[in-house]
Amino acid sequence: xxxxxKLILSLLCDxxxxxxxxxxxxxxxxAPLSAYFMTKLYKGKEGRVAAVITFIEEALPFFDVIPTFxxxxxxxxxxxxxxxxxxxxx
Numbered sequence: 001x002x003x004x005x006k007l008i009l010s011l012l013c014d015x016x017x018x019x020x021x022x023x024x025x026x027x028x029x030x031a032p033l034s035a036y037f038m039t040k041l042y043k044g045k046e047g048r049v050a051a052v053i054t055f056i057e058e059a060l061p062f063f064d065v066i067p068t069f070x071x072x073x074x075x076x077x078x079x080x081x082x083x084x085x086x087x088x089x090x
Contacts, residue, residue, distance in 0.1 A: 003077050006041055010069035013037055017064045024061075031058040034069075042072055 013034060020027045035055035039047050054068045 001041075003073075007070075007073050007077075009037075009041060010073045013041075013069040014067040017058055017067075020058075020064050027058055027061075027064075031055050034058050038069065038072065041069070042076060046072075046076070 016030060017034065020030065032055065035051040035058075038051040038054045041047070042050055050068065050072045057063045057066050057068055
């Protein structure tokens with residue numbers, strides 16, 4: 001999957017997290033789903049750690065404003081890009 005496709009999916013997933021402000025029971029469904037989607041979008045140890053953080057953030061009330069998917073995209077492609085280029089060089 002291309003990095004900008006991941007960005008769009010990340011923004012959509014963050015947007016789905018805001019549904020719970022209108023319909024609070026949505027968190028019961030979205031918290032585990034968001035953790036699953038995080039592990040599918042971002043592989044490896046970083047993806048698993050982000051999935052745990054996403055699950056906790058979505059399960060707790062009033063923490064839904066944190067855009068964890070977008071922050072993970074920034075970490076992966078902006079703050080830590082050398083890891084991606086190192087993998088491609090092998």
